[in-house]
Amino acid sequence: MRVRRSVKVWWVIAAVIALVVAVLPQVGPTAWAQGDAGGSTTTTPSPSAGQAAGAADAELAIIMDASSSMLQPDEGGTRLDVAKRAATDLVDSLPDTANVGMLAYGTQVTDAPENHERGCADIRELAPVGAVDKDRLRGEIDGLEARGYTPIGNSLRAAADMLSPDAAERSIVLVSDGIDTCAPPPPCEVAAELADEGVGLAVHVVGFRADEATRAELECIAGATGGTYRQADDAAALSESLQFLAQRAIVEYETAGTEFQFADTADEAFYVGQGLYRTTVQTVSELNTAAVPEKFLRVAVPEGHRAYVAVTAVPRIDLTDTGGGEGINVRLTSTNESHHTCTNNVASSQTSGGGWEPPESTVLAFAGQEPGDECDGTQFLVAAQFNTAGLGDAEELEVEMSVQFEPMPGNEVGTWPEGHPGSAPDAAPVEISSPQPVAGGNSFANAAEITEGSFSDAIVPGEFRYYRVPVEWGQRPVVTMRTGPSVRDSPDTMYAAMYGPVRHGVASEYVSFYEDGAELTAASDRPVNFTNRDANVGGARVAIAGEHYLAVSMNVQGSGPNGVEQPFEFAIRMDGEPGEGPDWEPVNEPGPTPS
CATH class of the missing domain: 2.60.120.380 (Jelly Rolls)
Incomplete structure (x- = not known):
């Protein structure tokens, strides 16, 4: 049974960035993003009723620019060639559950002066919003040709009409390298009107090599709807933006x-x-x-x-x-x-x-x-x-x-080590060396199996990642976790908590980080011994050997987008030699039907 969780559709920015990025390398989940975050302006959207209640799924409409300016030379061909390659890569990476549609403007009528009226209506739906049809989208993208005008305002209205009014969140993403050439209607006014028509609609925009006038117009569009604007002027700015390609729910x-x-x-x-x-x-x-x-x-x-x-x-x-x-x-x-x-x-x-x-x-x-x-x-x-x-x-x-x-064991208890009072010294950090990728589970029952060693994973705010590791009698589990700089460019906090086989809390620590990475080390306050339960009140938490759980979470503070994966690395070590104790482990299978 899954718990529904409302999430902002920040992964839509991935779509925007993908439309302007083709030749730069992908950033994997363990590559910590670097660079100046000053190329973006974000207006925090107001929470919608759908967000609060966890209502219907989010929907996204992508607007592709096929105006004549996209014929300008760029890396590997024209700007449109770059966008088409990136858009195809984006389609390939979309989850099958994504509710995405796409339209394009400027594909059918040239920008000759006598074509102004027809060109400003040259907006074509490539795929309706719904369960993503990758084959259809690939074919439509491949067939795009740049010819015409830049009817941004009219395209925003057309994209809004593609979105269901019942969706929990409705988002439009727009990439443009120039200002609207069809106003009226002024695109910023259109954006404001769309925002007033219903809660939960945001327009996210990337200015692709946008000049000052274009940037002002595009920032106005994003700001009017509580969306995000990102300026992509050069390879460095684009590289910084690639972090959003990993955004997800x-x-x-x-x-x-x-x-x-x-x-x-x-x-x-x-x-x-x-x-x-x-x-x-x-x-x-x-x-x-x-x-x-x-x-x-x-x-x-x-x-x-x-x-x-x-x-x-x-x-x-x-x-x-x-x-x-x-x-x-x-x-x-x-x-x-x-x-x-x-x-x-x-x-x-x-x-x-x-x-x-x-x-x-x-x-x-x-x-x-x-x-x-x-x-x-x-x-x-x-x-x-x-x-x-x-x-x-x-x-x-x-x-x-x-x-x-x-x-409960018998007289053999007297032969086992005495209970530890819980005053073990602070554990030395565990060396993180050549971490192996692992995908943490989403609950105790689905925890990923690991052993002693070094690992890497990634998490988004509001999520829990679970791992399970065997701990023998006489051993003390120690974990060290390390983050990179905040990918969200925001003060962030990550937590690591360890739990025993029956889910007693064993240890926990947190670490805050921003521009620099940070590290934490957490360990139980004593080795795992059966007789710890008789030493003092806290000993009962460290009195059962077997599979222990590591849970990692990340806060949702700060102003950054919530769908960005934050990479982290961690290492597990067992201090102490295996000792004696009963041979029992909990049953982690469904229980019998209540009667």
Whole structure:
């Protein structure tokens, strides 16, 4: 089950840049963009209702310039030749889910004075907005010929008509090397009119070798709609703009497991078994915890086992909020109903807003029945509360739950190392050497498998990247992460958090960066030992060996576009020699159907 997330269509700038770039090298996900960012002017768009609600998909209409000025010589032929090669490359790289259309002006009527009226209406739809038809677009682009006038204002209106009024975001991208030669209507006035007609329409523009007068006109168009203008005068400016070729939407968190529902009352609660589950919950917004309604399920803990119920509430992403969205308070309580003397357990956590820190799991632990114990381990009732604590609106959220039963060992515990107090010295940074590309997963369940070593990946603001690495008894996991300069040319922050096999938080750090790269190192506060749980309260988080998780996230602060991938590198090291402990690992498969 995927959590829908509203994203600004900043990848549209990739389309704009692609139309004017053909011969410069691609920038891969691990090549940190350099250069002066002064060639762009950005007006922050107002958030749309579609953005807030995660409504329909975004749509894009691309306007190609085939006016007579595109016949001027350029690298490898004419300016139009450059644009055609780049546009074809763009089409090849578009995701199959993109909703893209294309039109061109100046293709059929020459710019002779007697053709003025006809030339200013020379606007041809190459492909309607919809699921991208790559074969059709390639053929249409290949057949373009530059002949005529530059009817920018009329083309903007035609492009707007191609876009659905129900789309969450509607974007037009325009590349031009000259001013409108058909005004009236003045293109800036047309842009302002389009912006007034509906929320969510933005025009993004690149001035290709634009002179002062052309730049003023094109900047006005972008500014009137809350779009972005970029000036491309030379190879250096174009190279700086290539970063936008990697823009994309957020890869959403994907919950996994058997579907279930919390019950509204204890009497209606079903039993869940060992494994993964997923559901949806309705949050409330209450300052008083006692006023937050409880939802229920039941757990039958096998004799001689310890239960872990980890609930991960996935926040909705709001890229218009510098916090990324509202946080969620999750509170779990277990009650053994078999006898009044049985111990109750409580766990709670605050899930940070999306695009800030990875969502934290609330982990509730409770022991089953032991010999001579009057508390029946099959009679546990678990109550869950989901609350925004008066800080946000009540809303429906996706929830992932892991239920695990850990067998308790016998007398062999006395032969294992004593619990560590958690005062291990700061870990030395891990050397990042020859990192290998890896694509992080989008959730705990889909985490990419890695081992000790160096890796590289990329992330966009508001996204989570997950990796899993085995940790043996007696080992202390250490991670070092390094960023390059901010690709968004904005003060940015990245987080790295480590979680244990039952999703306990083990370590976390963050690093802020801007013009220079930055580095962080995070490590658990002690080696993983079974007896850590008896050392102190914090030891329970570092008391289970097996697959640990590394989660990386990036904030959504700053004024830069949100769809730009930020490359990063990281390395994992295990300090300490493997030791002794029980041979048990959690079950990360869908759990049995609740009953």
